[in-house]
Amino acid sequence: MLHSKARLPLIASLSVTAFLLCLFMLGVLVHRVDASPGALQDPKQANRAFSVVTTSEFTPTHWVYLPLTARGQAVQTFGYGIQVNSAGDASANIGHIKTLGFGWMKAQVPWKNVEPNPGDYRWDAWDQLIGAYHAEGIKTLVSIVKAPNWARPSNTNFSVEGPPADPATYASFVGQFSGRYCGKVQAIEVWSEQNIFYEWGGEPLDAARYVSLLRAAYLAIKSACPSISVVSGAPTPTGAGAPVAIDDVVYLQQMYQAGLRNYCDAIGAHPYGYNNPPDARLGYTDPADPSYKNHRSFFFRETLEAYRTVMVSFGDANKRIWPTEFGWPSTIYPEPGYEYAYSNTLAEQAQYSVMAYQMAQAWGWIGPMFLWNLDFGVTEPWSTLAYWSLLRPDPVPAYAALAAMPK
Template sequence: ATGGPFAVSQPTHLNVRAGPGTEYPILSVLTAGTQVKITGIGPNEDWFQVEVEGVSEPAWIYRDLTELVGSLVGVKKFTESEIPPRPEAAPPAAAPAPSAPSTRLPGIGFGYGVQAHMIHNGQEGIAMDKTRELGFGWVKQQIEWKVFESNQGQYGFGDIWPLVNAANSRGLNLLFSVVNAPNWSRESGYDGTVGGPPADPQTFARFLGRLAGEYCGSSVKAIEVWNEQNLHYEWGNRPINPSEYMALLRPSYGAIKAACPSMYVISGALTPAGDNGSLAMDDFRYFEAMLQQGLANYVDGFGAHPSGYNVPPNAVWQSACEAIQQTGNQHFNGACDNPHHSWSFRSTMEGYRNLALRYGAGNIPIWPTEFGWAAGGAFDPRYGYANDNDFDEQARWTVEAFQMMRNWGWVGPAFLGNLNFRVVADGTEKAQWGIVRNDWSPLPIFHALRNMAK
């Protein structure tokens, strides 16, 4: 072809829209490798106007999901007044927020899920079978970006397909929680001892767009954008900053929706914490800052990690000290030594809900993408509460927590952490939350969850 420049579609399916934004209707779909001529650039330079065979009206595709062939010099850049009128957006949130497309999906409703590790270990089949035996419908898998794009532009998605196919064949839904930028994308002088975000948020958005496009229409129904970004070692030992996270989320949301409008986008769940210098930011304060910066416009669900520690699920933080003196605090006394909402599963969840309501976002469900109670003995002395919780308490409290979330009416799919870390990482701190032994034989919690009324 002559007379470029051209854009070459990268995902398996790329939506062609009537305007430069995901709020515009879909006109057609391009398959991977399709080359189209670029005739214009959107007001924010993130969409291309293109010529598409069989589409008579002006057509637009998302720039970050294409490969540019040729130069954009001389290509018309449209102003806001020159593009098609944007479809009417949903009413704005009560708090000040940047404008954003109204593409939020309807709430899925409550669901039963479990976290598992099934990458590069061949355990996807048995993990999915155990999930079905529980009567659950969702599985969460963490995806490390650095593993699947270790070299820029080279994607190793073939290693993810076995677990996607295993879920497909069993009628299960998958949540992918995506973390850890590859070395090539991180800032100069980054701390390589911990995972962290990229220097340029667009590089992450591009990866998530490719990921969403690869698995659109499969068992992968939701993507969580990062994990516990209010904790120093999850944010590259960089200054903890809600504004930086929002700068990562906004283009990520756009790229995911451009590649797969049906994909649910979940904000990175915060770790329950108080302010602790450069190490952690109070999760309520962080969540409120995100809401103030328009969080509700860029997600279909709010991620959450309500912790259990050694506090029963129904105890609010104000009564947590009294509760653990009855259930056991010989090895961990946090709720008494430093009273705070973060010790309480219930107070954490209800606190997020109250903040969402305050900022006019009560229609967005909270997705607990990890919760649970460690039990049966601590593998790491920093987790002394695992010595206070026995396996029977773990079983009772987890069932109660699922029932509470189901009855609240504002919770989306909830993911217990975790299914198989006693199998894949026995003796590590994550294994303290496992619900089967290292030979896959069930612990009491497994029996309790399988028999729980759903």
């Protein structure tokens, strides 16, 4: 806790107004605003016109205190982004992102590769990558994942990725990362898809344990670079149960119950649409392919609206959701388990991608969105990841559609 008793005698003699002003300038006191009933209605009541919540719809209610570490200016605006392969051609990808008219890129940082041994940092590749995008004015979100074996529990399942035994080791790494790239990296997503076993070491899925990790990371990041926005790790959309996974909406509720609200600037989400249009809801049918229609998690819109409802219910309506991955795959030769990708034509992939950006921008409670992905069709053309790629290696129709999309 950063509030020192030594400060109290100094401010005791100030007037109430001056006291409040001092706290506000220090970043300790902020004026909380709660949305009016109209602005906080269940998002599922929004019609196809996609009503927008504006600042005029908010009314102040009371003062709340925030830690000094939260003084950084979080990104609270919409943005256009896309995931790149960090091993790809950065120069070419920068050109593509500019052609698309996007302002953000996302890359995944495997902690285990950067710090393979305690204190042994391998920064060179990231210095070059992050420096290149920064030099061209492209903002960067990184998702920091995959603990090195030395930091993981000794009895964990090392055949899958997982978290550290001690959150302090992760906090130390993200703190080093934040200090090194302060001013060049605008946002950090703390872990990813922690509600599914193969991203959590096969260990018991535990939202409270994740929030402990998030808390340690948040404090370290804000201490090293207050301007970096901290995004909570996006759960994977799922209706599966333990021990394989926890329903992502249930998991989000559990994260809030464990204190999520206090340790992030934005809520991460992965609202994949499978083979359903972005404006479709549960109950949508397609006689040509009835698969992937029987649960909320298969629908882009349903997932985002469900998250928004949870946020509102926990009094966190002023934060934005960042879709740190989303998209629609398309291929004529799907691997087993990806048959739904055959249902999406390349034209539909283009249409759905554009529609998703436009819908989300109109809602008014979505932050930067990151389409999955730009270049895995170039770097890993044999992989199922290529089904989503805009480059294979030539641009697919979604590339031109997104470049032409008004922004």
